[in-house]
Amino acid sequence: TSGSVATSPIDSSDDAYSIPVSIGTPAQVLNLDLDTGSSDLWVFSSLTTASEVNGQNIYTPSKSSTSKLVSGATWKVKYGDESTSSGVVYTDKVTVGGITASSQAVEVAKTVSASFTSNSDIDGLIGMGFDSLNSAKPSAVPTFFDNIIGNLDSPVFTADLKHNKAGSYDFGVIDSSKYTGSLTYVAVDTDPGYWKFTSSGYGIGSAAFKSTSVVGIADTGTTLLYLDTAIVKAYYATVSGASNSATYGGWVFKCSATLPNFVFGVGSAKITIPGSYINYSPVTTGSSTCFGGLQDSTDIGINIFGDVALKAAFVVFDGSDTPRLGWASK
Numbered sequence: 001t002s003g004s005v006a007t008s009p010i011d012s013s014d015d016a017y018s019i020p021v022s023i024g025t026p027a028q029v030l031n032l033d034l035d036t037g038s039s040d041l042w043v044f045s046s047l048t049t050a051s052e053v054n055g056q057n058i059y060t061p062s063k064s065s066t067s068k069l070v071s072g073a074t075w076k077v078k079y080g081d082e083s084t085s086s087g088v089v090y091t092d093k094v095t096v097g098g099i100t101a102s103s104q105a106v107e108v109a110k111t112v113s114a115s116f117t118s119n120s121d122i123d124g125l126i127g128m129g130f131d132s133l134n135s136a137k138p139s140a141v142p143t144f145f146d147n148i149i150g151n152l153d154s155p156v157f158t159a160d161l162k163h164n165k166a167g168s169y170d171f172g173v174i175d176s177s178k179y180t181g182s183l184t185y186v187a188v189d190t191d192p193g194y195w196k197f198t199s200s201g202y203g204i205g206s207a208a209f210k211s212t213s214v215v216g217i218a219d220t221g222t223t224l225l226y227l228d229t230a231i232v233k234a235y236y237a238t239v240s241g242a243s244n245s246a247t248y249g250g251w252v253f254k255c256s257a258t259l260p261n262f263v264f265g266v267g268s269a270k271i272t273i274p275g276s277y278i279n280y281s282p283v284t285t286g287s288s289t290c291f292g293g294l295q296d297s298t299d300i301g302i303n304i305f306g307d308v309a310l311k312a313a314f315v316v317f318d319g320s321d322t323p324r325l326g327w328a329s330k
Ligand SMILES: Cc1c(C=O)c(-c2nnc3c4c(C[n+]5cc6c(C)n(C)c(C)c6c(Cl)n5)n(C)c(C)c4cnn23)c(C)n1C
Pocket: 010, 015, 016, 033, 037, 079, 080, 081, 082, 083, 119, 122, 221, 222, 223, 224, 300
């Protein structure tokens, strides 16, 4: 089988991209954030502390004839922005883009942290990282990708994220109409469980491309692009008035600034991020100071090719026995 689901940015800053996911019988449709940087499928639910639910769609296991409690199983997950959620585990039928996992572990939230409560556009996450990142106890539960991969025509899913418009995630098929040129594949290191790869270098504006290995993760669940200090400094050195602000916790510049394109290498291929994608958003609504879409990864400990980078490319997440990433321009 193969399938496709539209994915839309949740707001005008492309902060996250959600997909409709059907859970249970009859179907309960929730908008989940497909996250290649984590491996829990968790949802707001009828079991979530009522004061922590604010406009989200919820999954009510008791209303589904196919739900089953996984006795004794719990989960607790913490994300890069320090947000957290935790709860218990059911299995139920889950369908994404026409593809069904008949007994998918659905992690049901009993509590979520404030940033989840405050964002009514996301009803949970669907993790598409490797199982080692799954937080369920006493044993990890398989991801949706794990459960469908055997039925897919090809053991892959692809990401075609776009700036301020709908894109798509495809499962089991590589749609060559969605990219230009050819795909360049790069090896993935699955330790500790991210889609971790080595970029072959970078270029800033029209300057010469710098060939250098940059290890990072392809993470649909992270908004921005986080890279080494040296690269980030070199980039903002070309933006007059840019500064690394302690006040705002990162690189800022005048919203009227012209930002150079940023190129990153994948093997011999080059992906160009338009400078406009690196003007993330005003630091506060209406401010003439803007926060950069490229930020320093030092405090994170790993480089993250988040949505700012991914939306400039067509990306194949190849889950074959030798996992790899395919990249193409579009
Ligand atoms: C090490 C790391 C990250 C690693 O991932 C990271 C980050 N970057 N986007 C996200 C996340 C998102 C995507 N996300 C980002 C958003 C931003 C920046 N804003 C203003 C809103 C309203 C957002 C929403 Cl709704 N969603 N989600 C849903 C979750 C659970 C995230 C967790 N971390 N995260 C940050 C900020 N840092 C420092």
